[in-house]
Amino acid sequence: MAERLPPKERTKIPRQAMPERDALERAHNFCEVNSGFDLALAEKEAQRCLACADPKCVHGCPVGVKVREVVDLVIEGEYLKAAAKLREDNVLPAVTGRVCPQETQCEGACILGKRFAPLAIGHIERFVADYERQTGEAGLPTPAPPTGKKVAIVGSGPAGLSCAGDLILKGHHVTVFEALHEIGGVLLYGIPEFRLPKDIVQTEVANLGRMGVEFQTNVVIGKTITVDELLNEMGYDAVFVATGAGLPKFMNIPGEHLGGVYSANEFLTRVNLMKAYDADHYDSPVYSCANRNVAIIGGGNTAMDGVRSALRLGAKNAYIIYRRSEAEMPARVEEVHHAKDEGVQFMTLHNPVEFIGNDEGFLTGMRLQKMELGAPDDSGRRRPVPMPGSEFLLPIDVAVIAIGTGANPLVQSTTPDMQTNKWGYIVADEATLRTTKRGVFAGGDIVSGSATVILAMGAGRTAARSIHEFLNTGVW
Amino acid sequence: MNQLATSMFSIVEAWFLAPDIKLLKIQAPLIARKRKAGQFVIVRVHEHGERIPLTIADADPGLGTITIIVQGIGKTTRQVNLLNAGDALLDVVGPLGNPSDIRLFGSVAVIGGGVGTAIAYPTAVALKEVGNFVISIVGARSKELVIMEEEMRATSDELFVVTDDGSYGRQGLVTDMLRELIEAGRSIDHVLAIGPIPMMQAVAEVTRPHKIATTVSLNPIMVDGTGMCGGCRVLVGNESRFACVEGPEFNAHAVDFRMLAQRNRLYRSQEQAALKKFENWLQYALDPTPCCQLEKEHPEIGPRSHT
Ligand SMILES: Cc1cc2nc3c(=O)[nH]c(=O)nc-3n(C[C@H](O)[C@H](O)[C@H](O)COP(=O)(O)OP(=O)(O)OC[C@H]3O[C@@H](n4cnc5c(N)ncnc54)[C@H](O)[C@@H]3O)c2cc1C
Ligand SMILES: Cc1cc2nc3c(=O)[nH]c(=O)nc-3n(C[C@H](O)[C@H](O)[C@H](O)COP(=O)(O)OP(=O)(O)OC[C@H]3O[C@@H](n4cnc5c(N)ncnc54)[C@H](O)[C@@H]3O)c2cc1C
Ligand code: FES
Numbered sequence: 106m107a108e109r110l111p112p113k114e115r116t117k118i119p120r121q122a123m124p125e126r127d128a129l130e131r132a133h134n135f136c137e138v139n140s141g142f143d144l145a146l147a148e149k150e151a152q153r154c155l156a157c158a159d160p161k162c163v164h165g166c167p168v169g170v171k172v173r174e175v176v177d178l179v180i181e182g183e184y185l186k187a188a189a190k191l192r193e194d195n196v197l198p199a200v201t202g203r204v205c206p207q208e209t210q211c212e213g214a215c216i217l218g219k220r221f222a223p224l225a226i227g228h229i230e231r232f233v234a235d236y237e238r239q240t241g242e243a244g245l246p247t248p249a250p251p252t253g254k255k256v257a258i259v260g261s262g263p264a265g266l267s268c269a270g271d272l273i274l275k276g277h278h279v280t281v282f283e284a285l286h287e288i289g290g291v292l293l294y295g296i297p298e299f300r301l302p303k304d305i306v307q308t309e310v311a312n313l314g315r316m317g318v319e320f321q322t323n324v325v326i327g328k329t330i331t332v333d334e335l336l337n338e339m340g341y342d343a344v345f346v347a348t349g350a351g352l353p354k355f356m357n358i359p360g361e362h363l364g365g366v367y368s369a370n371e372f373l374t375r376v377n378l379m380k381a382y383d384a385d386h387y388d389s390p391v392y393s394c395a396n397r398n399v400a401i402i403g404g405g406n407t408a409m410d411g412v413r414s415a416l417r418l419g420a421k422n423a424y425i426i427y428r429r430s431e432a433e434m435p436a437r438v439e440e441v442h443h444a445k446d447e448g449v450q451f452m453t454l455h456n457p458v459e460f461i462g463n464d465e466g467f468l469t470g471m472r473l474q475k476m477e478l479g480a481p482d483d484s485g486r487r488r489p490v491p492m493p494g495s496e497f498l499l500p501i502d503v504a505v506i507a508i509g510t511g512a513n514p515l516v517q518s519t520t521p522d523m524q525t526n527k528w529g530y531i532v533a534d535e536a537t538l539r540t541t542k543r544g545v546f547a548g549g550d551i552v553s554g555s556a557t558v559i560l561a562m563g564a565g566r567t568a569a570r571s572i573h574e575f576l577n578t579g580v581w
Numbered sequence: 582m583n584q585l586a587t588s589m590f591s592i593v594e595a596w597f598l599a600p601d602i603k604l605l606k607i608q609a610p611l612i613a614r615k616r617k618a619g620q621f622v623i624v625r626v627h628e629h630g631e632r633i634p635l636t637i638a639d640a641d642p643g644l645g646t647i648t649i650i651v652q653g654i655g656k657t658t659r660q661v662n663l664l665n666a667g668d669a670l671l672d673v674v675g676p677l678g679n680p681s682d683i684r685l686f687g688s689v690a691v692i693g694g695g696v697g698t699a700i701a702y703p704t705a706v707a708l709k710e711v712g713n714f715v716i717s718i719v720g721a722r723s724k725e726l727v728i729m730e731e732e733m734r735a736t737s738d739e740l741f742v743v744t745d746d747g748s749y750g751r752q753g754l755v756t757d758m759l760r761e762l763i764e765a766g767r768s769i770d771h772v773l774a775i776g777p778i779p780m781m782q783a784v785a786e787v788t789r790p791h792k793i794a795t796t797v798s799l800n801p802i803m804v805d806g807t808g809m810c811g812g813c814r815v816l817v818g819n820e821s822r823f824a825c826v827e828g829p830e831f832n833a834h835a836v837d838f839r840m841l842a843q844r845n846r847l848y849r850s851q852e853q854a855a856l857k858k859f860e861n862w863l864q865y866a867l868d869p870t871p872c873c874q875l876e877k878e879h880p881e882i883g884p885r886s887h888t
Contacts, residue, residue: 466843
């Protein structure tokens with residue numbers, strides 16, 4: 106328990122750095138890179154907060170986490186209360202504390218950042234959430250008495266899980282249907298262990314289970330059961346579709362079928378979900394990266410996760426190939442730093458035009474074209490333009506394409522009265538997340554397109570409110 | 582209906598149809614209710630296992646069971662084939678893929694090579710049910726490997742068995758039989774061919790000059806089976822298609838078989854190593870001298886050094 110320092114003293118404290126594993130050591134294993142603040146670091150960092158009357162960080166957070174109040178509680182040493190305060194707006198704080206792009210959200214808005222480094226809100230959030238988990242004192246709220254209403258949630262990513270958590274508290278019966286054999290969505294199959302340890306996700310899932318949420322893995326909605334069957338035959342009163350944006354995009358350039366060319370989804374699923382990195386104990390293989398040249402195409406979080414996984418699988422050279430410059434990379438800043446520290450080679454302003462293989466159909470290289478930045482495009486970023494005559498061959502053995510994903514059509518194609526947009530994403534009302542089909546709601550990446558964990562979680566909670574209202578009033 | 586999907590998928594019956602080819606009936610009521618001919622499931626045997634696709638050879642919605650027929654060619658299929666009634670599979674998901682295109686074509690030749698006969702069987706049944714004249718050609722390397730002969734006979738108007746070594750039925754390849762039928766002037770409006778990649782390719786080449794529409798069921802390596810990874814992509818008519826959601830059946834005359842064969846060899850060295858390790862373990866496990874329980878329960882760990 107400590108007193109707040111006077112404002113002048115606060116700005117004298119430098120931003121506390123996140124303790125992390127040595128870059129060269131960690132580049133060869135899948136252990137978590139950041140080890141987290143301890144009590145002293147957390148308190149010291151919290152003391153930097155200027156306690157603004159109108160905290161900009163709260164506005165910067167997509168779900169409006171009451172950052173200032175959380176920080177106050179940390180200064181007071183009330184960590185469990187701080188955790189409870191976090192959970193009022195964010196049900197997955199241990200996850201978002203690790204994976205949110207804080208620099209463009211809460212920390213990007215922090216006043217301290219104008220003259221000093223912004224408050225390390227993400228690190229504090231993570232500390233509070235980990236403290237709660239490690240003390241095993243996550244006070245599980247008691248659900249309201251059963252309402253007799255049943256809700257089906259399709260997909261177990263952050264959108265589905267957060268919706269399930271809120272609805273179970275309202276006393277509804279909640280079943281989460283998941284196509285894969287494990288619960289967690291991208292948190293499980295996409296984001297690697299070294300960035301988000303799987304036991305964190307599993308703890309959250311177990312908590313939901315203890316509160317009464319029913320999980321059914323191995324059920325593909327649209328195949329095993331349709332949305333109409335959920336509503337009409339199985340007695341569900343509402344359905345929340347949170348199937349994510351999992352359809353991999355390829356580049357449609359020659360040679361994409363060569364052995365050794367992967368979508369990021371396949372590469373990461375093999376490595377994370379199927380644990381190919383632990384080949385002595387798990388059966389799913391991944392094409393060997395050991396002592397080979399591996400290139401990941403793209404500049405987002407997925408690309409960083411891919412390239413850092415390749416390094417850990419023993420790659421001799423691990424490249425990021427990105428057609429714009431580093432300034433335009435959508436990845437979290439921390440991931441880019443970590444990748445560089447670990448030895449990833451960045452080839453920005455390069456774009457592949459062809460994959461080259463040998464007679465047996467295995468990848469041996471990639472033709473790259475150099476790019477320069479032209480006028481800004483629709484996204485406001487400067488458009489990369491190929492430089493004529495700049496093509497050259499880069500020898501590589503494994504290529505991972507991480508240029509984005511689209512909407513998986515399985516639910517939409519079997520639910521014809523639920524409207525989709527021209528890219529196949531589900532159309533849902535912004536405020537209520539109602540789709541055009543009565544009783545069916547949708548949110549997360551399957552509505553917004555690939556976005557973030559915090560936005561998906563926020564969508565899940567919005568859907569829960571709106572489903573609860575629908576179940577109470579019966580009005581559509 | 583609750584819990585049905587997540588509870589273990591228990592095996593109610595299992596027996597060998599031929600050396601290394603086993604039939605298993607599995608409790609999977611949701612899938613049994615839904616599946617159509619041509620669809621498949623993805624199976625995981627145990628916590629450390631991989632996900633492998635297997636065709637639903639038959640189903641009994643009343644009993645809530647599905648039938649799979651598995652050829653033990655690598656570690657995972659060999660593990661499946663070690664299981665018996667009373668055991669269970671950890672994960673079974675489906676039905677995946679598009680159902681077969683079942684129409685009244687007229688006269689249809691259904692060609693099954695090896696375990697492909699089991700995969701073709703449900704589609705043959707469905708084709709027969711809508712009134713097609715079904716000519717089946719069942720091929721195998723030798724007599725002991727001929728499977729489902731009686732079942733196929735029951736659903737066919739005519740049935741031919743061919744073996745590579747002539748130990749049973751006619752001697753030759755399924756394509757020899759098909760060519761003979763075509764040359765004899767038998768009217769064949771449609772061909773369905775399922776078996777090893779070289780067989781399917783050879784059938785495509787036989788029917789191509791005669792312009793006989795030919796369907797094959799492709800077997801690329803899969804992971805999720807829901808269109809999420811793209812690992813199962815095949816080249817059909819120079820377009821990339823995901824076999825798990827857009828197939829597994831495609832027009833044989835447009836398929837790039839060479840590409841498919843190359844992609845299926847991607848993990849050959851890892852597969853061979855895994856199989857060898859597993860076989861060593863098996864030998865060890867079947868050895869009457871006692872070994873530790875851990876290894877029995879977790880064959881994937883492999884033999885440890887016991888002194
Ligand atoms: C590699 C990678 C790294 C990322 N890193 C970050 C990061 O650092 N920070 C950040 O904020 N965001 C990150 N993201 C984005 C973030 O993970 C997603 O925006 C978020 O997970 C979307 O949540 P969701 O619940 O909408 O869907 P998902 O997490 O995609 O979950 C959808 C679930 O639905 C299941 N499903 C799909 N179809 C069906 C069906 N028919 N029936 C049953 N189940 C179905 C899927 O199997 C999946 O489990 C990353 C994404 C990837 C791929
Ligand atoms: C849609 C579909 C339906 C299938 N239905 C059946 C079925 O009903 N019965 C059955 O026995 N098999 C079926 N298969 C093939 C089966 O999935 C593979 O035999 C299995 O994955 C091999 O796993 P393994 O670990 O035992 O062997 P591995 O060690 O992985 O492989 C052993 C050998 O088989 C080859 N191989 C690997 N994967 C495949 C594959 N997907 N198809 C063909 N060869 C492969 C390898 O190149 C290697 O030479 C089907 C495949 C698909 C895609
Ligand atoms: S198996 Fe993953 S997309 Fe087909």
